[in-house]
Amino acid sequence: MRIVVLVKEVPDTFGERKISLETGLADRAASDPVLDEICERAVEAALALAGTGDHTVDVMSMAPESAVASIRKGLAMGAEAAVHINDPALLGADLSLTAEVLAKAIERENYDLVVAGNLSTDGNGGVLPAMIAEWLDRPHLTQLTTLEATDSTVSGARASDDGVLNLTAELPAVVSITESFPDARFPNFKGIMAAKKKPMTQLTLADLGVNAEDFSVPRSIMTQVAECPPREAGIKVTDDGSAAAQLADYLAQNKLI
Template sequence: MNVAVCVKQIPDPAAPGELDPSTLTLKRDGKLILDDSDSYGVEMALQLADQAGGGEVTLVSMAPRGETGGLRTALAMGAAKAILVSDDALAGSDALGTAKVLAAAIKRISPDLVVAATESTDGYTGTTPAQVAELLGMPSVTFANKIEVADGAVRVHRQTEAGYDEVECPLPALVTVTAGVVEPRYPSFKGIMAAKSKPIEELKVADLGLDPTQVGAAGARQEMVSVEEAEERQAGEVVVDEGDAHERIIAFLEQLKVI
């Protein structure tokens, strides 16, 4: 079974984010790393391919400047190869533009299963996977917290407001995974060394047959109007626990009439 995993390479979330003053979009000019949210999808894909008795896991990513840092991490985990779409024309792409690129890249490998995170850590739009599925004319099951593949179908526990739905869907299909669905492996030293020579196919917008006006800032058809300081929430009283802090909390709860 061949699995494609959509992975995003993002600025280190531990570093404070910054807006480009001219476009008011998030700066992405530093080094990019594998989005943690995607490590679950990579791990899931590796396990499913393994359980199916073979097949390849291919990473699909769109990133500026031919960035491969995050892809190497996922290749080190065990993915076989990667497709990276990197093109100056893609700067300023929104979720739909990104979905067009990912869908076109996925089409080239015709996978049995497409795996993505429910949303990225930096942009957290959360619509790209459904957009990819629609563009591919594929069924999708989003918010999976358990996945099995058997007899040409994927069986998923899909998160709902009330609990979860057991959903079955014939392949090929797209599934999005929630964090914690599996425990992502740490790349081994051997894996890291092997990743260095694994193939990363780098493509341009033209290679995908996409119209450049459909992607990037022009295709996004949206603009940031302004950024303002939000109403500040003031810090209140801070007490250091000397063995009696619970009494202060009780008093506060009484004041709020919670108790």
């Protein structure tokens, strides 16, 4: 089985994240770029699955030129090849265009199983894997906490408020995984050196037959972007014996009780 993991570079999760008020896009220069942690877990999950049978793992990203180092991290972890979709017309791509582009690239490479994170750290859309499954007309197992496969099926568990659902789908399929998956391995020196020689296919919109200006497909357009107002200081309650009454008054005044 051929597995592809969808990976995204994001601004450092622990650093300051900023939106450029000029472009409305993530200010990629504001903090160090890293491979999103959930995508690292997805690569780890795919590599673990690959170890159980005759499977291969590739990584795929739709990202600007600057993201090559992050994509290579997936190769250094153990993926065999990468697909990088990069085209100036993709600047500011919304979820709809991103899903179309990735679906076309997945179709082109004929992958059996697509593994994605459930939610990216920066965009926070949380719908891309479902949109890709829709484009590909494939089943989608969402929010998985475990991942297994046979030659013809993929399965996993999804935790719910009331219990655990065990899900199975016929291949080809799309799955998204949660942070319940184990931490990703650190690439070792051998892996980092090997990654430099692994194939990375570069694709443009023309290669995929996608027209970013085609508005017969739903596309969202950003109409305005504004900085959040700074948070106001809260009220400090000093307990002089009346703290409980003060708290109750506060909650009542704000219609919280």
